[in-house]
Amino acid sequence: xxxxxxAIDPADEMSGPRAVPQDDCTGASGPQxxxxxxxxxxxxxxxxxxRPVPMETVALSDAVGRVLAGRACAGSxxxxxxxxxxxxxxxxYSDLAGPGPWTLELNGRAAAGDAPLPADAVATGAAVRxxxxxxxxxxxxxxxxxxxxxxxxxxxxxxxxxxxxxNIRLTGEDAxxxxxxxxxGTLLGVREIAALASIGEAAVDVRRKLRIAWxxxxxxxxxxxxxxxxxxxxxxxxxxxxxxxxxxxxxxxDLGTVPDTPRALTDALIDASHRADxxxxxxxxxxxDEDHMPSVFREAGGDIRAMRIxxxxxxxxxxxxxxxxxxxxLPGNPVAxxxxxxxxxxxxxxxxxxxxxxxxxxxxxxxxxxxxxxPGRREFRxxxxxxxxxxxxxxxxxxxxxxSARIGLxxxxxxxxxxxxxxxxxxADTVVEFIWL
Numbered sequence: 001x002x003x004x005x006x007a008i009d010p011a012d013e014m015s016g017p018r019a020v021p022q023d024d025c026t027g028a029s030g031p032q033x034x035x036x037x038x039x040x041x042x043x044x045x046x047x048x049x050x051r052p053v054p055m056e057t058v059a060l061s062d063a064v065g066r067v068l069a070g071r072a073c074a075g076s077x078x079x080x081x082x083x084x085x086x087x088x089x090x091x092x093y094s095d096l097a098g099p100g101p102w103t104l105e106l107n108g109r110a111a112a113g114d115a116p117l118p119a120d121a122v123a124t125g126a127a128v129r130x131x132x133x134x135x136x137x138x139x140x141x142x143x144x145x146x147x148x149x150x151x152x153x154x155x156x157x158x159x160x161x162x163x164x165x166x167n168i169r170l171t172g173e174d175a176x177x178x179x180x181x182x183x184x185g186t187l188l189g190v191r192e193i194a195a196l197a198s199i200g201e202a203a204v205d206v207r208r209k210l211r212i213a214w215x216x217x218x219x220x221x222x223x224x225x226x227x228x229x230x231x232x233x234x235x236x237x238x239x240x241x242x243x244x245x246x247x248x249x250x251x252x253x254d255l256g257t258v259p260d261t262p263r264a265l266t267d268a269l270i271d272a273s274h275r276a277d278x279x280x281x282x283x284x285x286x287x288x289d290e291d292h293m294p295s296v297f298r299e300a301g302g303d304i305r306a307m308r309i310x311x312x313x314x315x316x317x318x319x320x321x322x323x324x325x326x327x328x329x330l331p332g333n334p335v336a337x338x339x340x341x342x343x344x345x346x347x348x349x350x351x352x353x354x355x356x357x358x359x360x361x362x363x364x365x366x367x368x369x370x371x372x373x374x375p376g377r378r379e380f381r382x383x384x385x386x387x388x389x390x391x392x393x394x395x396x397x398x399x400x401x402x403x404s405a406r407i408g409l410x411x412x413x414x415x416x417x418x419x420x421x422x423x424x425x426x427x428a429d430t431v432v433e434f435i436w437l
């Protein structure tokens with residue numbers, strides 16, 4: 001694959017300005033009770049994930065859904081030669097002098113795949129029958145659409161003078177030699193595969209698939225379909241991640257459900273950290289008697305860099321590293337686990353996988369009604385679209401204020417309204433960020 005020098009230093013990208021202003025750190029007095037602002041937590045996670053996985057070379061036919069590891073550049077002009085943009089007749093514009101109509105002798109035929117006719121093959125005052133994609137004969141500079149010409153035997157009559165150079169695709173007009181055709185960090189889809197094929201790439205350099213291992217912690221968890229004894233629940237979180245990680249650029253390692261015992265959790269963490277680039281667990285990261293994950297993680301050799309995040313839902317969330325794996329400990333409540341993955345885990349995974357754009361595009365919406373809340377944490381509230389304003393901006397209705405475990409409420413939402421940490425009251429028509437689901 002033709003690789004251009006990097007357009008920017010990845011370190012410069014990481015140190016650039018943040019897209020969202022930083023929230024104030026809030027919480028009870030004392031450093032152990034202080035919450036880490038959401039932006040700081042995300043920056044911490046991205047810092048740990050900043051080294052992408054190695055690259056590998058795959059056949060173009062196997063590259064769909066993979067992340068390009070370098071800029072793919074044109075090794076020759078695109079197109080490589082002047083050619084007809086449609087069926088018609090190639091002429092010299094200078095032969096259409098004076099008043100029309102003009103009648104020209106036909107001096108040959110050119111089709112796609114033919115070698116270009118030489119300069120002396122077409123006499124002055126003559127034309128060439130030409131088909132789409134055929135190289136323009138030397139010395140000719142205009143193509144007349146066949147619908148705008150009348151042919152009789154070996155002659156063609158043109159009634160109206162065209163624009164000089166009409167209906168010709170010029171050498172390099174799509175891309176000059178060395179121009180970037182597909183940027184580094186691009187997820188390869190239909191358009192990108194077509195572009196790579198057009199510059200002759202039979203194989204491309206992509207990032208190795210990101211290996212993500214995940215498990216749910218909780219002695220109360222049972223598989224969907226299994227009967228439930230009193231106090232037991234079905235494991236929604238593992239299946240949430242099963243679906244979220246179903247991407248062609250991810251290798252999934254499902255480690256199942258792990259009981260809430262230090263030994264079982266230690267074994268699961270150590271095993272996962274040796275097998276994966278990223279380890280994700282759900283549950284056990286709060287402050288309850290059976291929330292063993294933070295202490296077990298540290299005792300197993302892990303380094304926790306962030307805990308207790310100023311976000312709602314998802315405050316009990318841990319970010320760290322064990323061996324060569326990045327770690328994300330998500331809460332046990334299903335909506336909190338989903339929001340934590342969507343807002344922090346997914347950007348970390350995309351950065352490790354080599355994506356150039358790790359955060360989703362920003363969208364905005366207007367509140368349909370005023371709302372009040374307790375300030376202190378950035379809130380990701382399920383919301384439903386109720387209409388649009390005159391500019392097409394969605395109007396949204398905020399759903400229940402207590403929702404970290406209400407996955408049915410999440411299913412009823414069109415997206416998440418992002419409410420600033422310091423906002424106590426929000427008036428109707430206030431514009432907020434909106435994450436589409």
